[in-house]
Amino acid sequence: xxxxSPSDVxxxxxxxxxxxxxxxxxxxxxxxxxxxxxxxxGQGVPRNDxxxxxxxxxxxxxxxxxxxxxxxxxxxxxxxxxxxLGQARHWYxxxxxxxxxxxxxxxxWLYAKGQGVPTDVQQAMHWxxxxxxxxxxxxxxxxxxxxxxxxxxxxxxGKAVEWYRKAAEQNYARSQFNLALRYDxxxxxxxxxxxxxxxxxxxxxxxxRKAAEQxxxxxxFNLGLRYDKGQGLPQDSEKAILWYARAGEQxxxxxxFNLGLxxxxxxxxxxxxxxxxxxxRKAAEQxxxxxxDNLGLRYxxxxxxxxxxxxxxxxYGQAAKQGFAGAQYHLAQLLxxxxxxxxxxxxxxxWYRKAAEQxxxRAQFDLALRYENGQMSGQTGGQTGRAGVKQDLxxxxxxxxxxxxxxxxxxxxxxxxxxxxxxxxxxDPRQAYxxxxxxxxxxxxxxxxxLGLRYDxxHGIGRDYEAAHFWYLCAARQGHARAQFxxxxxxASGQGVVRDLVEAxxxxxxxxxxGLAAANSYIQRVAARMExxxxxxxxxxxxxx
Numbered sequence: 283x284x285x286x287s288p289s290d291v292x293x294x295x296x297x298x299x300x301x302x303x304x305x306x307x308x309x310x311x312x313x314x315x316x317x318x319x320x321x322x323x324g325q326g327v328p329r330n331d332x333x334x335x336x337x338x339x340x341x342x343x344x345x346x347x348x349x350x351x352x353x354x355x356x357x358x359x360x361x362x363x364x365x366x367l368g369q370a371r372h373w374y375x376x377x378x379x380x381x382x383x384x385x386x387x388x389x390x391w392l393y394a395k396g397q398g399v400p401t402d403v404q405q406a407m408h409w410x411x412x413x414x415x416x417x418x419x420x421x422x423x424x425x426x427x428x429x430x431x432x433x434x435x436x437x438x439x440g441k442a443v444e445w446y447r448k449a450a451e452q453n454y455a456r457s458q459f460n461l462a463l464r465y466d467x468x469x470x471x472x473x474x475x476x477x478x479x480x481x482x483x484x485x486x487x488x489x490x491r492k493a494a495e496q497x498x499x500x501x502x503f504n505l506g507l508r509y510d511k512g513q514g515l516p517q518d519s520e521k522a523i524l525w526y527a528r529a530g531e532q533x534x535x536x537x538x539f540n541l542g543l544x545x546x547x548x549x550x551x552x553x554x555x556x557x558x559x560x561x562x563r564k565a566a567e568q569x570x571x572x573x574x575d576n577l578g579l580r581y582x583x584x585x586x587x588x589x590x591x592x593x594x595x596x597x598y599g600q601a602a603k604q605g606f607a608g609a610q611y612h613l614a615q616l617l618x619x620x621x622x623x624x625x626x627x628x629x630x631x632x633w634y635r636k637a638a639e640q641x642x643x644r645a646q647f648d649l650a651l652r653y654e655n656g657q658m659s660g661q662t663g664g665q666t667g668r669a670g671v672k673q674d675l676x677x678x679x680x681x682x683x684x685x686x687x688x689x690x691x692x693x694x695x696x697x698x699x700x701x702x703x704x705x706x707x708x709x710d711p712r713q714a715y716x717x718x719x720x721x722x723x724x725x726x727x728x729x730x731x732x733l734g735l736r737y738d739x740x741h742g743i744g745r746d747y748e749a750a751h752f753w754y755l756c757a758a759r760q761g762h763a764r765a766q767f768x769x770x771x772x773x774a775s776g777q778g779v780v781r782d783l784v785e786a787x788x789x790x791x792x793x794x795x796x797g798l799a800a801a802n803s804y805i806q807r808v809a810a811r812m813e814x815x816x817x818x819x820x821x822x823x824x825x826x827x
Contacts, residue, residue: 299326331362367398403434462489519550591622711742747778
């Protein structure tokens with residue numbers, strides 16, 4: 283049978299409208315409700331919300347529950363009538379008392395949110411329960427959330443899971459997602475209503491996928507994340523992108539941000555900085571702090587966009603206000619240097635502190651530097667003596683310690699230096715040694731040299747020339763000029779190592795080439811002690827190096 287033409291459909295709708303309108307005008311409540319519905323949806327007649335409200339009211343006044351519910355919806359939305367949550371509650375109540383499940387659900391929602399009525403969890407539970415018992419999945423989900431949260435009612439995870447499961451089995455995506463989370467966290471034993479037990483990743487994935495396939499963005503993000511990281515599923519960047527994109531196109535900011543990360547890193551896909559920037563911007567414009575900080579970095583350094591310090595400061599500021607430590611640190615640097623914003627040492631110090639208090643390593647270290655030196659600029663060539671912070675070695679030691687405890691080698695070395703310079707008589711020299719050692723073990727050349735000096739001089743530890751030679755050598759190999767000089771001297775004198783004038787000459791030559799003046803005079807003394815053949819060998823050794 284051929285499809286009806288649009289004109290035939292419009293004609294049929296018009297005829298149906300006239301038929302219903304005739305019944306409605308004769309006082310048939312169901313027809314009055316149907317006529318209101320036609321006006322709301324523009325079926326057979328131009329849409330008219332005001333007339334819809336009028337016909338809904340007639341049917342509702344006759345006691346028709348569905349009309350009472352729809353009239354409540356119009357008042358709640360302010361559609362065709364001024365918004366009035368009190369009137370919405372009134373009409374929902376009348377329909378709910380007749381057992382109309384959707385009205386019971388909406389009435390429960392008003393009580394749960396305190397919209398048009400004082401917040402009343404008990405009333406919310408009462409109406410949600412009635413709707414839930416009739417199989418309304420939204421009410422079942424909300425009832426589960428109340429039991430899970432334990433606000434205004436004794437927390438009962440078992441009941442929460444039971445209601446989540448009932449709604450999930452009706453394909454209610456939010457409940458499927460919540461059920462998946464509980465399987466993933468090990469809150470379920472695998473039995474209905476059960477709680478406690480081992481994680482069941484496969485059950486979690488099953489429910490995540492059901493919710494994701496219905497378009498529920500948080501589930502799509504979760505599934506994308508698992509493909510992205512290879513958690514419970516084989517790592518698959520293409521599938522990760524598929525699910526992230528579906529969520530991202532719905533405005534899910536974390537998915538947009540992760541898409542940006544994938545394209546930026548070229549992780550499993552072609553590196554695409556332009557596409558990465560698009561996704562970062564989408565997430566940033568929705569308030570995603572990580573994306574805002576990322577966008578700020580791009581503007582600051584001109585990565586994929588024209589360098590713009592003011593734009594960088596804007597995006598850092600947006601993320602910093604949300605408490606994102608990295609952005610707080612980056613904003614502090616701009617305020618410190620006056621790039622893109624008016625230079626403001628006091629504001630910079632405040633942002634450094636906020637980031638440092640959240641455990642940001644570089645912020646802790648830079649804050650300590652400022653307290654140690656009594657300055658605001660930690661940048662190369664920064665000016666000292668600006669307003670904002672006075673020298674405070676107690677504060678400097680505190681912040682160095684915070685970063686040092688996170689195994690940040692520069693902070694460990696700096697803390698060792700502060701302890702070394704403490705002349706109060708209250709500091710055990712061994713403390714400085716311990717911090718130098720931790721930094722040295724991470725390859726920090728300055729700390730290795732400092733450790734060599736301690737063994738060389740016996741300061742705070744037993745003198746040990748072999749150990750001194752070892753640590754000097756570690757620093758010297760990284761280009762530390764004074765360590766190279768000391769190694770040369772030790773080879774020349776046979777201190778802590780077998781005497782070797784060729785090695786001595788070579789290390790002293792390196793130190794001299796690095797600009798250490800003392801090495802040039804000392805190398806002449808070493809050369810004077812060498813036979814011509816040995817000196818020639820030393821020259822060849824230096825040339826080969």
